[in-house]
Amino acid sequence: MATAEKTPRFTHPAARGTCPFAPPPAYDQARQEEPVSRVTLWDGSTSWLVTRHEDVKAVLSDARFSSDSTRPGYPFISAGARQLNTGRPTIIRMDAPEHTHFRRMLTGEFMIKKVEALRPEIQRIADDLLDRMTDGRSGADLVHEFALPLPSLVICLLLGVPYQDHDFFQECSRVLLRRDSAAEDVADAQAKLVDYLIGLTETKRTHPDDGILSRLVERGELSTQQIGDMGRLLLIAGHETTANMTALSVLALLRNPDQLAHLREHPESVPGAVEELLRYLTIVHSGVTRVATEDVDLGDVRIAAGEGVICMVNTANRDEREFPDGDELDLTRDARRHLAFGFGAHQCLGQPLARLELQIALATILRRLPGLRLTVPFEEVRFRGEMLIYGVHELPIAW
Numbered sequence: 562m563a564t565a566e567k568t569p570r571f572t573h574p575a576a577r578g579t580c581p582f583a584p585p586p587a588y589d590q591a592r593q594e595e596p597v598s599r600v601t602l603w604d605g606s607t608s609w610l611v612t613r614h615e616d617v618k619a620v621l622s623d624a625r626f627s628s629d630s631t632r633p634g635y636p637f638i639s640a641g642a643r644q645l646n647t648g649r650p651t652i653i654r655m656d657a658p659e660h661t662h663f664r665r666m667l668t669g670e671f672m673i674k675k676v677e678a679l680r681p682e683i684q685r686i687a688d689d690l691l692d693r694m695t696d697g698r699s700g701a702d703l704v705h706e707f708a709l710p711l712p713s714l715v716i717c718l719l720l721g722v723p724y725q726d727h728d729f730f731q732e733c734s735r736v737l738l739r740r741d742s743a744a745e746d747v748a749d750a751q752a753k754l755v756d757y758l759i760g761l762t763e764t765k766r767t768h769p770d771d772g773i774l775s776r777l778v779e780r781g782e783l784s785t786q787q788i789g790d791m792g793r794l795l796l797i798a799g800h801e802t803t804a805n806m807t808a809l810s811v812l813a814l815l816r817n818p819d820q821l822a823h824l825r826e827h828p829e830s831v832p833g834a835v836e837e838l839l840r841y842l843t844i845v846h847s848g849v850t851r852v853a854t855e856d857v858d859l860g861d862v863r864i865a866a867g868e869g870v871i872c873m874v875n876t877a878n879r880d881e882r883e884f885p886d887g888d889e890l891d892l893t894r895d896a897r898r899h900l901a902f903g904f905g906a907h908q909c910l911g912q913p914l915a916r917l918e919l920q921i922a923l924a925t926i927l928r929r930l931p932g933l934r935l936t937v938p939f940e941e942v943r944f945r946g947e948m949l950i951y952g953v954h955e956l957p958i959a960w
């Protein structure tokens with residue numbers, strides 16, 4: 562049985578190779594040669610790296626692997642990420658029973674039925690944004706004019722946060738999600754964002770509305786501070802992820818013209834295409850982290866209590882044993898077993914919303930921009946390698 566004495570293979574996160582959509586080659590190699598291996602982190606500490614689909618599922622569904630980032634040994638991928646995850650905990654960094662208790666307060670808000678009722682409103686937002694973007698023009702940056710405002714407007718509506726404050730919270734989230742942000746900058750951005758949400762929550766006590774923050778106030782179970790913390794997680798998770806998936810998906814389709822043509826011919830296949838794009842692009846590219854609370858055997862490896870584990874959902878989503886020709890984007894594939902939303906107790910709470918937004922965004926772009934094309938050489942597109950959530954910084958397009 563192998564243990565932590567194993568030699569680290571490389572420093573995580575490793576650099577990407579030639580294909581900007583593919584995980585860095587070092588991870589694929591690890592999956593083939595040593596699927597549960599050791600890596601070094603930024604501060605010289607080491608962690609386990611899990612790369613296969615079945616092993617990632619096993620870890621994420623096993624309560625012996627904790628999400629509590631205040632436990633010794635928890636793996637952080639940068640100083641900023643450590644600050645982000647050890648400040649004030651949100652549900653994503655809690656274990657049962659606390660996690661179950663807090664998550665239950667939100668599950669009703671993101672149930673498929675409830676989210677599906679938002680379809681006309683999200684469609685209206687998507688159409689309005691494209692009306693504005695295309696009005697008298699032939700080109701624009703899809704990220705700033707469509708991919709980012711769409712989920713931002715939706716999550717603001719759901720939470721009861723004024724969208725006119727988007728410059729402020731989007732700037733905070735840029736600092737929070739940069740891998741190379743200094744710890745003090747992360748602490749500062751986090752404090753500003755929570756203060757803002759606490760102020761907003763106070764207002765809801767006297768001026769309630771139909772948003773999630775107000776409903777949490779009405780439940781009377783949480784302090785204003787706790788509601789502010791929940792709001793912070795939802796506000797950031799609710800717009801950064803979908804925004805990046807939307808823009809990256811459009812770029813991946815432009816790079817795979819046969820797939821784009823297929824989708825244009827079969828618009829009814831957009832929901833399946835979204836699953837394949839989630840698998841192929843897996844924007845949570847630095848992995849999903851846990852720490853072992855007991856000794857656990859995984860394959861031929863013994864993970865000891867107190868050791869960190871990084872689950873590479875992107876490499877798992879290209880595991881040939883689960884997805885043959887996993888490096889190919891194939892929109893006709895049944896990709897529903899992908900792990901882009903994680904797995905187990907912490908599986909993405911907002912996934913029905915993310916799916917609906919992505920389906921509407923892609924279907925509307927395809928319908929309304931028949932001549933969609935990139936206006937810069939592909940090599941000039943700036944990818945978000947330095948961010949915790951992968952994507953592109955801008956996407957200059959014409960139609």
Ligand code: HEM
Pocket residue numbers: 628652653654664716794795798799800802803806844845849850900901902903904906907908909910911912914915
């Ligand atoms: C959790 C991915 C969209 C809210 C997660 C996790 C992943 C993920 C991988 C699991 C983290 C872990 O196990 O440690 C994504 C992707 C999205 C997306 C790829 C879009 C394409 C959203 C949206 C919302 C949201 C739109 C909310 C409005 C959350 C929350 C959690 C979470 C609250 C924590 C759940 C818990 O710990 O119980 N997401 N997410 N996400 N996501 Fe998402």
